[in-house]
Amino acid sequence: MARVIDGQYTSTVYTLIRDNQFQDAVKILQMQLEMQPTSLPALSLLGYCYFHLQDFEAAADCYGQLSKEYPEHNSYRLYHAQALYKACLYDEAMDIVVKIDDPTLHTDIMKLQAAIKQGLGDLAAARTMVEQCPSDDIDTMVNEACLLVAEERYAQALEKFQAAVTIGGYNAHLSYSQALCHYRLANYANALKHIADIIERGIREHPELSVGMATEGIEVRSVGNSKVLHETALVEAFNLKAAIEYDLRNYDAAIDALTDMPPRNEEELDAVTLHNTALMNVEDDPETGFEKLQFLLQQNPCPPETFGNLLLLYCKYEHYDLAADILAENSHLTYQYLSQYLFNFLDAIITAQTSPAEAFQALDEMCNQHTEELRKLTRQVQDARQAQDDDAVKKAVNEYDDCLEKYIPCLMAQAKIYWDLGNYGQVERIFRRSVEFCNEHDVWKLNVAHVLFMQGSKYKETVGFYGPIVQKHWDDLLDIGAVVLANLCVSYIMDGQNELAEELMRKLEKQEEDLAIDDPERKVFHLCIVNLVIGTLYCAKGNFQFGISRVIKSLEPYHKRLGWETWTYAKRCFLALIQGMAKQMIQLQDAISLDVLDFLDACEEHGKSIPTVDQIPMFSNEPFDLGKHTVAYEARYLKDLFLKVM
Numbered sequence: 001m002a003r004v005i006d007g008q009y010t011s012t013v014y015t016l017i018r019d020n021q022f023q024d025a026v027k028i029l030q031m032q033l034e035m036q037p038t039s040l041p042a043l044s045l046l047g048y049c050y051f052h053l054q055d056f057e058a059a060a061d062c063y064g065q066l067s068k069e070y071p072e073h074n075s076y077r078l079y080h081a082q083a084l085y086k087a088c089l090y091d092e093a094m095d096i097v098v099k100i101d102d103p104t105l106h107t108d109i110m111k112l113q114a115a116i117k118q119g120l121g122d123l124a125a126a127r128t129m130v131e132q133c134p135s136d137d138i139d140t141m142v143n144e145a146c147l148l149v150a151e152e153r154y155a156q157a158l159e160k161f162q163a164a165v166t167i168g169g170y171n172a173h174l175s176y177s178q179a180l181c182h183y184r185l186a187n188y189a190n191a192l193k194h195i196a197d198i199i200e201r202g203i204r205e206h207p208e209l210s211v212g213m214a215t216e217g218i219e220v221r222s223v224g225n226s227k228v229l230h231e232t233a234l235v236e237a238f239n240l241k242a243a244i245e246y247d248l249r250n251y252d253a254a255i256d257a258l259t260d261m262p263p264r265n266e267e268e269l270d271a272v273t274l275h276n277t278a279l280m281n282v283e284d285d286p287e288t289g290f291e292k293l294q295f296l297l298q299q300n301p302c303p304p305e306t307f308g309n310l311l312l313l314y315c316k317y318e319h320y321d322l323a324a325d326i327l328a329e330n331s332h333l334t335y336q337y338l339s340q341y342l343f344n345f346l347d348a349i350i351t352a353q354t355s356p357a358e359a360f361q362a363l364d365e366m367c368n369q370h371t372e373e374l375r376k377l378t379r380q381v382q383d384a385r386q387a388q389d390d391d392a393v394k395k396a397v398n399e400y401d402d403c404l405e406k407y408i409p410c411l412m413a414q415a416k417i418y419w420d421l422g423n424y425g426q427v428e429r430i431f432r433r434s435v436e437f438c439n440e441h442d443v444w445k446l447n448v449a450h451v452l453f454m455q456g457s458k459y460k461e462t463v464g465f466y467g468p469i470v471q472k473h474w475d476d477l478l479d480i481g482a483v484v485l486a487n488l489c490v491s492y493i494m495d496g497q498n499e500l501a502e503e504l505m506r507k508l509e510k511q512e513e514d515l516a517i518d519d520p521e522r523k524v525f526h527l528c529i530v531n532l533v534i535g536t537l538y539c540a541k542g543n544f545q546f547g548i549s550r551v552i553k554s555l556e557p558y559h560k561r562l563g564w565e566t567w568t569y570a571k572r573c574f575l576a577l578i579q580g581m582a583k584q585m586i587q588l589q590d591a592i593s594l595d596v597l598d599f600l601d602a603c604e605e606h607g608k609s610i611p612t613v614d615q616i617p618m619f620s621n622e623p624f625d626l627g628k629h630t631v632a633y634e635a636r637y638l639k640d641l642f643l644k645v646m
Contacts, residue, residue, distance in 0.1 A: 020052075428452065
């Protein structure tokens with residue numbers, strides 16, 4: 001910051017504020033306050049700057065001091081309450097605003113009280129206060145719309161927001177509010193239209209915000225939480241876009257939406273962006289994702305979805321004890337943020353770890369409730385179609401889809417109890433009971449295919465379920481899980497359809513070669529895993545000569561094929577081979593034995609920096625020796641065992 005010339009402090013500060021350079025203005029004002037701690041102009045301008053920097057607690061401190069030093073100025077008391085409200089300190093804000101007695105500020109007081117009551121969840125009181133405001137005021141219209149959103153009356157809220165736009169003209173935050181209502185109504189196309197408009201205006205009017213630069217790999221400095229950024233509603237728009245893409249299962253597009261938003265340092269991120277970033281990247285870095293969600297849970301307030309998502313992720317990664325602890329420690333959040341359905345579902349999953357029978361019964365009751373609801377909604381759809389009522393059909397179909405999405409997780413959790421016990425026949429029976437509703441659902445079809453495959457005698461039926469899934473992605477096979485392709489190939493082979501297995505492998509090989517041309521550095525293991533699974537099949541059938549040879553060839557070239565996942569498949573075959581040789585049940589030809597030794601030497605050479613686990617164990621107090629969890633270490637150990645049994 002350049003030195004300010006004596007006599008020009010006032011003009012310099014106002015110039016900085018005019019140019020939205022609030023940080024520089026704050027530095028000058030802080031220096032002035034050191035000399036005059038109770039200066040009204042300095043405190044007033046400093047509070048204003050803090051407010052626009054979104055440092056609401058600091059702004060509240062300034063306005064609180066002003067209210068104390070200059071009690072005759074009711075406006076400062078109002079600003080103090082407003083800053084506390086923005087800092088989500090609702091009770092403190094209400095204590096101050098109810099004591100302001102100034103007829104000239106009556107409307108502003110009512111508006112602020114309504115906002116505070118809505119923040120506290122008292123919608124009835126908020127509505128009473130909004131009704132005391134002038135009906136033709138745009139703020140009143142917006143407040144009424146916000147209350148309708150809180151009451152989940154999104155169609156009526158849209159009308160109010162549109163009326164406000166008609167009177168007051170375009171406003172980025174009103175456009176975002178309309179997009180949010182469309183999103184809640186599942187009108188994604190209309191929501192994305194509003195979002196695109198916000199983003200286009202932001203890029204055109206404020207190129208300095210560097211929209212999209214980070215996604216393109218361009219290094220840019222943080223734009224901070226500036227007043228301009230807030231006014232553009234770009235952060236809100238990109239977060240909503242990410243949510244829509246995530247709901248549509250376009251996960252790469254969802255991640256791009258988050259990186260497209262104006263760049264900020266992690267400590268500058270708002271709670272919603274931090275939550276969405278954690279959620280979108282949890283597959284690649286679960287530990288960091290958990291840390292971010294745990295941090296948000298300690299904040300006041302946090303995004304309402306944080307609590308439920310953290311619990312679901314704990315269960316997904318099988319940290320059931322931690323999920324139970326979080327539930328017990330935050331019982332007040334359970335009633336506030338978890339629906340009855342989600343609480344019952346989580347409770348059943350956690351209970352399944354200690355009492356599978358009790359959990360199965362609880363899940364069965366949930367499944368029965370959903371099947372009854374699905375049958376009722378099916379009749380509603382039929383009645384609406386007969387009446388040719390398109391709106392009723394759309395509403396009933398959306399409700400049916402929502403109910404089905406709640407039914408599927410309960411069904412899968414119920415099936416998993418028997419899956420973990422290895423009782424695949426019972427899992428199949430559970431799935432067959434649900435065919436009436438789920439026969440078109442991809443998750444259901446995929447899991448039916450898995451359980452048929454695991455039974456080892458129903459390969460024709462397995463092909464009938466895996467086949468359509470693979471055909472649906474025939475031109476993008478790399479978008480499918482490698483294990484699905486591998487299981488389908490094995491099923492083709494076991495069903496005597498070798499030519500179909502070869503065709504699938506040729507197609508997969510061609511797509512991997514095309515990808516290698518476009519992105520030479522990217523490792524893709526699909527074809528390798530398919531060959532490994534086929535090799536494992538032959539080993540399981542006792543044909544180690546062919547099976548081991550297939551496994552060895554599948555990992556060539558090692559620098560491209562060797563990874564923690566492919567090594568996991570390969571080492572199982574070698575452990576089974578060594579066990580069979582130790583029991584003198586298997587004899588290998590000398591040539592194959594030499595190939596095994598050469599293979600293990602190559603894995604030791606290329607696997608020095610390749611871990612044997614996807615993630616270091618989280619939340620464990622036991623020491624983890626990285627040196628013993630590399631492919632090189634395990635290959636050397638396997639070679640030692642193999643030499644002993646040769």
